[in-house]
Amino acid sequence: MERSIMSDVNLEENLLEVEGEIYNIKPGADKAVVKYFGEDHGYRSAAEKAQAKFERETIDTTLVKDHIKCIPNLLPAELCQSLIEEFEGDSEGIQHESVAELLLTQVFTDEIDAHIRSYFGSEYCVFWWSIYKIESTDEETGYSTKWHCDGGPEKHLKVITYLNGFDEHGSDTAYLDKEATDKLKEVGYIFASVEKRSLNIEPLCKKLNVDYQPMGVKPAAGDTIIFNPFEIAHRAKTPVPGKPRYALNFCLVPSEIHWKTVAEQYYFPAYDCQDFRKFAPIVKKITKDQALDLNYVEVGLNFQVENLQHARFIIENVIKTPKPAWLLVNYLERNDPTLVSITSIFDLLRFIKKVALEQLHWEKFLQAEWLDALKDISSFEQNFNDSRSRYSQADKPNPNAIFWPSPVHEKYPQSKFEILPYVRKEPIMDLDTPIGSAGSCFAFEIAKYFQTQGYNYVISERNDDPNSGVFVDGYQPGDELVKFCANYGIMFNSPSFTQLAEKAFGHREFSKLLFQNETGFFLDPYREGVVFSSKEAYFADYDKHIAALRDTFLSCKVFVLTMGLNECWQLTDGTFMSRNPRENMFHLVKHRTLTVQENVDYIQRFFDIIKAHNPDFKLIISVSPIPFLATGRAEEQHIISANCHSKSVLRVAADELVNNNEDMYYLPSYELVTECIEDAWDIDHRHVKSETVEKVVAMFKEIFVR
Numbered sequence: 001m002e003r004s005i006m007s008d009v010n011l012e013e014n015l016l017e018v019e020g021e022i023y024n025i026k027p028g029a030d031k032a033v034v035k036y037f038g039e040d041h042g043y044r045s046a047a048e049k050a051q052a053k054f055e056r057e058t059i060d061t062t063l064v065k066d067h068i069k070c071i072p073n074l075l076p077a078e079l080c081q082s083l084i085e086e087f088e089g090d091s092e093g094i095q096h097e098s099v100a101e102l103l104l105t106q107v108f109t110d111e112i113d114a115h116i117r118s119y120f121g122s123e124y125c126v127f128w129w130s131i132y133k134i135e136s137t138d139e140e141t142g143y144s145t146k147w148h149c150d151g152g153p154e155k156h157l158k159v160i161t162y163l164n165g166f167d168e169h170g171s172d173t174a175y176l177d178k179e180a181t182d183k184l185k186e187v188g189y190i191f192a193s194v195e196k197r198s199l200n201i202e203p204l205c206k207k208l209n210v211d212y213q214p215m216g217v218k219p220a221a222g223d224t225i226i227f228n229p230f231e232i233a234h235r236a237k238t239p240v241p242g243k244p245r246y247a248l249n250f251c252l253v254p255s256e257i258h259w260k261t262v263a264e265q266y267y268f269p270a271y272d273c274q275d276f277r278k279f280a281p282i283v284k285k286i287t288k289d290q291a292l293d294l295n296y297v298e299v300g301l302n303f304q305v306e307n308l309q310h311a312r313f314i315i316e317n318v319i320k321t322p323k324p325a326w327l328l329v330n331y332l333e334r335n336d337p338t339l340v341s342i343t344s345i346f347d348l349l350r351f352i353k354k355v356a357l358e359q360l361h362w363e364k365f366l367q368a369e370w371l372d373a374l375k376d377i378s379s380f381e382q383n384f385n386d387s388r389s390r391y392s393q394a395d396k397p398n399p400n401a402i403f404w405p406s407p408v409h410e411k412y413p414q415s416k417f418e419i420l421p422y423v424r425k426e427p428i429m430d431l432d433t434p435i436g437s438a439g440s441c442f443a444f445e446i447a448k449y450f451q452t453q454g455y456n457y458v459i460s461e462r463n464d465d466p467n468s469g470v471f472v473d474g475y476q477p478g479d480e481l482v483k484f485c486a487n488y489g490i491m492f493n494s495p496s497f498t499q500l501a502e503k504a505f506g507h508r509e510f511s512k513l514l515f516q517n518e519t520g521f522f523l524d525p526y527r528e529g530v531v532f533s534s535k536e537a538y539f540a541d542y543d544k545h546i547a548a549l550r551d552t553f554l555s556c557k558v559f560v561l562t563m564g565l566n567e568c569w570q571l572t573d574g575t576f577m578s579r580n581p582r583e584n585m586f587h588l589v590k591h592r593t594l595t596v597q598e599n600v601d602y603i604q605r606f607f608d609i610i611k612a613h614n615p616d617f618k619l620i621i622s623v624s625p626i627p628f629l630a631t632g633r634a635e636e637q638h639i640i641s642a643n644c645h646s647k648s649v650l651r652v653a654a655d656e657l658v659n660n661n662e663d664m665y666y667l668p669s670y671e672l673v674t675e676c677i678e679d680a681w682d683i684d685h686r687h688v689k690s691e692t693v694e695k696v697v698a699m700f701k702e703i704f705v706r
Helices: 002-008 029-040 043-052 062-066 077-089 097-107 110-120 178-187 202-207 259-265 276-292 308-318 322-335 345-359 364-389 441-452 494-504 535-555 583-588 596-613 639-660 669-675 690-704
Strands: 014-018 021-025 068-071 123-134 157-162 173-175 224-227 234-236 245-255 434-439 470-472 530-532 558-563 567-571 589-593 618-623 664-666
Touching: 014 202, 021 202, 029 043, 029 178, 043 110, 043 245, 043 276, 043 322, 062 068, 062 110, 068 110, 077 123, 077 245, 097 123, 097 245, 110 123, 110 157, 110 224, 110 245, 123 259, 123 276, 173 224, 178 202, 245 259, 245 276, 308 322, 308 345, 308 364, 322 345, 322 364, 345 364, 434 441, 434 535, 441 558, 441 690, 494 535, 494 567, 494 596, 530 535, 535 596, 558 596, 558 639, 583 589, 596 639, 618 639, 618 669, 639 664, 669 690
Parallel strands: 434 558, 558 618, 618 664
Antiparallel strands: 014 021, 068 224, 123 245, 157 224, 157 245, 173 234, 470 530, 567 589
16 A cells, blocks of 8 residues: 555655665655645545544643653453464454454543544544564564654554563564654655565664664553554564564544444544545545534525524535534524524524523633624625625616616516616716817717817827828818827827826937938827927927926816727837827837736826826726728737627726726726617727717717817
8 A cells, every 4th residue: 555655755765875885865755745635535624624623632641742641451452362362273353343343442432532533633443453463573564664754644543452472572663753754755765665664763863963762561351552653753663583572553633523433424434544535535435424413404495594504504615613513503503403493594694693602601712703704694694685685776866777678578678778887876077177088080980079069178289280191090270170189199009098198298318219201201109180380390399288288287187098909009118009000100119918917007098197296187998899901810819809809808907997097987888888879880880889889979968068
């Protein structure tokens, strides 16, 4: 068994020579074994659950500190001799379960039981048992006669009762203390290959400065030792020639229930040394059965509690602190196992609250745990009430917002083309409130309607000088309507908004980048749709434009920001273009697809910078319904799916921003256009009709204007 376990600890093994002795060393093997059984096979979790449910008294035993305890005269000498004779006479017959049943009651007396349960801090069960015969010839071939620890869970015990005495055979169980063992584990001797264990480790201990002082008990027949073979190095000292040593062995592991119950209902101890991996599923089954019982959980109508398993399931999933949860279940099972007084979840909640409150008066050592239990109950009730009301129309700002509108619904027919997709009004402004906007082409369609519908649209910069050398796409000198508060052009990505605020208030230095296009004009990569006839025109306009930006953000009390794309182009200095590169720009840019968090961070910085200079600033976020013109991800995404991904990312980012900020709001223009307008699109299927924009602005007014 141990040979196969150690082979699973896949670590490099080295040879170490000390004073002519060769030792096999496998550093880290002890930690690997701990993880292997504790985490991979669930023994640690099972032990913790067993401890959480344990309520019997414990005693002050040296077993806890030293990991070993000697109990003299546990079995009478006559029984010991009888077992030796039966073993020699019929080594197979003595393995019968009836023999084990007799020995279990003889060995696990109240005294030994107290030491074991105090060591585990829980109940325990017997994994396997055996009668071993060790002879002098085992010194070279026997694995147990060489210094080792047993490969298994950290928390397990062996109980060895010597059937004949030291005076007869000269054999003993030699052991080192835990400090010495830990040093041997650290260097890697413990849990190296089983077949390469050593009889003489004194030179190794001397080299490691380990206090090599083997101890033993020199047992008489019937004497018993309890020890943790994982925690202390040990070996069976070989007996004198012709005088074999006989010993009765038991292996124990923690359990949630008493060893007798385990033996009767789950697993009877097997004969001879067993693989802990074989027992792991049984431990898990015991743990699971103790949590939910062997029966099913029946949930009745109208929150009825139909059976005890349902009540247990609720308690153990509501109360997060294990001890109070187990005590509540135990109390219920003892006092009302048929649920005479508990018929519904409401009865059960009253019951567990009553019991928990009563415990505060006398279980002083569990005060904190019971207070936590009451908090858990309160949290459960809040969640319960919240869950029940999720689909209820009561207290909803818009009762029609719960279910998808269906024109063929039997009772409540409704078409999505007849609704506005918002929940509550946010009257944060009137028509006199200074308002601005920025974003994609959809944003300046909205800006046009703000200006024609009597809103106080902030205009900090026009372009009315025909000799300035500055040209704004779609605007002629003297036009009544502008596309933007200032001539920043259209912006499709969230970093561009951040850069506007950074420029306006000097939070970042920007390189003055000019790219010449094929017509001889110059382009500013940060101002899409704005071109310059000469470099001189660009420089003459630069500071005036930044001043206009600053004036816009200081003047606006409400600003509508329309996010367009999550694909963008980043320049080598870390800044972002407002749209796409021309042919002579590709050596200075790389394509980016921004995450939700990146979009959140960029818009948050835009907002925070302006808010610091203009405390009255409020931001209304929308997502442009206008789909991609092109995608830079065509090697992995069709433009249709890339567009869906982009809008989804931006929509989630908008939600997080609004949830995180008091003065941010969401305008569901994307939802209105894509779902609630039957004929929204122009002939190109990308841009919207003017009537569509009118409906968006009308919804804006209904939501935000007093």
